[in-house]
Amino acid sequence: MLYPNEVYTVFSFIGFVLCAIPFYWHFKAWNTGTCLFMIWAGLGCLMQCINSIVWNGNMINRVPVYCDISSRIQIAQNVAIPACSLCINRRLYKVATAKVMMPTDAEKRRAVIQDLMIGVGLPILQIIAQYIVSSNRYNIFEDFGPSSSSVLTPLTFVLIYAWPVAIGTVSLFYCVSAICAFYKRQRLFKQMTSHSQFSRGRYLRLMALSATEMFGTIPLGTYIIVVSAKAGVTPWQGWAATHSNYSEVIQIASFIWRSDPGMANGLEMFRWSLVACAFVFFAFFGFTDETRQFYRRMYKPIASRIGCSRFIFHGPSYLCVVHLLC
Template identity: 45%
Template sequence: MISTDPTWPAFPIVSFIGFVIVLIPMPWHLQAWNSGTCYYMAWTALGCLNAFVNSIVWADNAINVAPIWCDISTRITIGQSVGIPLASLCITRRLYNISRVSNVLTTRAEKWRVIIVDTILCVLLPMICMVFAYIVQGHRFNVFENLGCYPAIYNTLPAYFLVYMWPVVIGLVSSVYCVLSLISLFKRHKQFREFVQSGSALTVNRYYRLMALACIEILFTTPLGIYELYSNGASGALQPWLGWDDTHFNFSLVLEVPAIIWRSNKSLLIPLELGRWVLPLCAFTFFAFFGFAEEARRHYRMVLRFFSARFASLRLFVFKARFPVARSAITKHDLPVHRLPSEDVLPPYVAYPKPPLPTHSYDILNKPSKLAFTDFPHDKSAFALTLSSTPGTPLSPCSSCTLVTAFSDRASFTTLPSAPNSPYSP
């Protein structure tokens, strides 16, 4: 795919990165009930995603290959042109209420009231502007090579009041709120710090960042809106409004414009290129203010620890699967148990026969004379045979023949040291 766009593939990459990074601070702004900021992120992300898809599909052609998508894309384009300034207006309005130190939003009812008002401004009004744009829509849509789908607004006087004037009006209202916020902030600086630090989720640093973002947004919104009014008026003669039927005549027409045509016309080149590059600029500007803050770095560390723990668990799982012997040792937190082969296991315990008692009986009253070796039975062969038939332990170096040799040699037996005398001995 060879694109005629001199910035290819910079714009698809930048727009997709803008779509991702502008949504990163969303969780902690939702936690702080910053509905205006969340709507700003949502509209900016939606605009970047829309521009990314259009720049990929129509990178090298101007053919109407996705008419349903173009119907949706043109509505998104009209909605974002109003939704982003309205979100900025909600931000400056909330900052103005905080700078006056009038009241603290402590109850859920008060917080929900603010969210409902912001939702009406940032969702309902852009949808109304989409309907207004349909009134002055000359045909279905236009397809510009390298840019994709674009609304086809008939250049007539009602179009300036229904479509083009809204960014300028919203930017002026936001400017008024911003100036009033700065004046109130300078007058009540000490009270403001006490108000913000009184348990509110909005910190002082976050307030200043929101104020800086609102000021930058105002500096860009109003001049760009005025330039759009000028470029639309200078691009062609202003057509008279002759009614609904005349405006929507041959409404199914789709105008396909190659890049060599619209890039050669400066009255089209500048506003079209400026309109698509301003979306990633809004995304990167927002991330520059809120993507490196303290709460952002804290969440980055939490995400890093989460994925580090999951990666360590994955490595341990792979290690267990590859080394099953070590797996048992790791799961039991102990050394592997060595088991002897079956032939090395000791046999069960066998009770050996006791030696026969002496034939001479005695009791404690009639003390017998000193026992001699002759009192034992003289049938040594039978006793030796009994011992020899008794199984011995496999690990014993001596088997049954040892006892036979010991009892058959009377001389060696008598040389053994004698036991101490019994107390009953005379």
């Protein structure tokens, strides 16, 4: 019988694999936002999978350097996925409102740099900002692993909790603008996509992905702000008082944090949200024409060894059925 932690280990590893499968085609198409989305979601699933194995049934302070890295990446992921959604929506808006069909290499490089500043720069800034309100080096939760710790002050809401909602709101603006521009210029858009690798189907899938993520980010971020505010906010007591015990590592048994609904919901919501992002991404991009060709190349030698000489993919890219012919 699998226990909840083992169940998460399996699903998080599957999430990591699902993020890796479509990466090549998006990288080849210069889709920086989607590549960053896969990297952040896949990296989060992989690290949480490792943590659920290493700290399964224990809270030992293993490999402090890794714990530092893992807890800081968790902080970065607070804004990384919303920032990637913002990159996607910005690109979709620019494609929908573009006057030139084929962008130059210089314009492509400029777009990549801008996406990296958003998708990587904002998470790095979040790590720096979290240090200001960090009460200790990190916490170790049994079954969960290392996690960062922050003092719940008004400054924490500004530096940590408000960022996902703010980024999601800006992303919402670009998403709505892109949808309006797309429907106003459908004929021109068809001409543009016919001359580039950025197909109409991929455009719509990207829009659906970013909209799904965005409409999850804003309500979830708002919920976290409300719950944290109800938990009790303490006044900011200054840098010295906040970091007086910074070198401390707090170890928390599973029966303690699982008995606290707020803490348990927060930890489980964080790590399962990464798995959800991976599965949602694969649902939109796991059965495109490119990935179906990859599956065909991968399964062809396997099918021949088990006596199945051919296999056929039936259905559109969003609903794919495989028939093995033996």
